[in-house]
Amino acid sequence: MNSEMNAQEKMKQTAGEYAVKFIQPGMIIGIGTGSTVYYFIKALSKKVAAGFEVKGVPTSRKTEELARQNGIALIDLNDVPLIDLAIDGADEVDSNLQLIKGGGGSLLQEKMIAAASKQLIIIADAGKAVDRLGKFPLPIEVIPYGWKQTAKHIQQLNCNEIVLRQKEGNPFISDHGHYILDCHFDKIDNAALLSQQLNAIPGVVENGLFINMASIAVFGNEDGTVRLAEK
Numbered sequence: 001m002n003s004e005m006n007a008q009e010k011m012k013q014t015a016g017e018y019a020v021k022f023i024q025p026g027m028i029i030g031i032g033t034g035s036t037v038y039y040f041i042k043a044l045s046k047k048v049a050a051g052f053e054v055k056g057v058p059t060s061r062k063t064e065e066l067a068r069q070n071g072i073a074l075i076d077l078n079d080v081p082l083i084d085l086a087i088d089g090a091d092e093v094d095s096n097l098q099l100i101k102g103g104g105g106s107l108l109q110e111k112m113i114a115a116a117s118k119q120l121i122i123i124a125d126a127g128k129a130v131d132r133l134g135k136f137p138l139p140i141e142v143i144p145y146g147w148k149q150t151a152k153h154i155q156q157l158n159c160n161e162i163v164l165r166q167k168e169g170n171p172f173i174s175d176h177g178h179y180i181l182d183c184h185f186d187k188i189d190n191a192a193l194l195s196q197q198l199n200a201i202p203g204v205v206e207n208g209l210f211i212n213m214a215s216i217a218v219f220g221n222e223d224g225t226v227r228l229a230e231k
């Protein structure tokens with residue numbers, strides 16, 4: 001691991017561990033996916049081991065497995081009236097707390113859980129804060145059938161390049177059996193409009209723009225401090 005990677009990892013750890021401060025006993029928590037959330041799960045498991053009672057709704061199979069291994073009780077999304085708080089990572093966060101998510105391929109379940117939550121708190125290394133969304137290729141979850149047609153429609157929304165996400169030489173398959181198209185927009189001027197336009201394309205299941213969902217972002221800094229951004 002080079003020093004740059006070490007610094008980023010430290011920032012993720014700082015943000016992930018800080019987020020347990022938001023958890024109250026008895027809460028139902030949406031548990032996000034990714035390398036920053038890993039540190040949140042580890043910190044939460046320590047509280048649970050000390051007698052703190054919470055129930056988690058996982059945003060992916062990976063998180064489900066990790067939460068179980070760490071002794072966190074889980075509950076199905078269908079069995080909760082409302083989630084008190086969701087904690088999740090992000091790939092880009094702008095100053096209005098609009099997000100790009102889905103780098104880990106779990107955007108559909110993540111968005112459903114965010115939509116079922118009273119509050120969404122984002123945890124990220126400081127490098128995820130951006131002035132404008134779009135440098136990170138926007139993940140779009142699509143039905144495998146006819147995906148090239150779906151990609152053509154996406155291209156018409158001023159997308160520069162579309163890449164079918166791969167894993168070990170085959171198309172990456174999401175937890176819900178879909179493909180992910182990584183769409184290089186470079187800069188996104190009107191994220192709310194783009195999100196609506198994308199979701200209106202036949203074959204698109206969901207896109208990675210999370211608009212007006214997050215209310216707090218916790219950015220971990222290199223020196224072990226955090227910067228809180230609130231809406």
Ligand code: 5RP
Nearest residue numbers: 034035036089102103104106
């Ligand atoms: C997964 C996500 C992740 O939250 C996002 O990719 C950030 O991941 P990491 O914390 O590993 O940087 O949206 O679908």
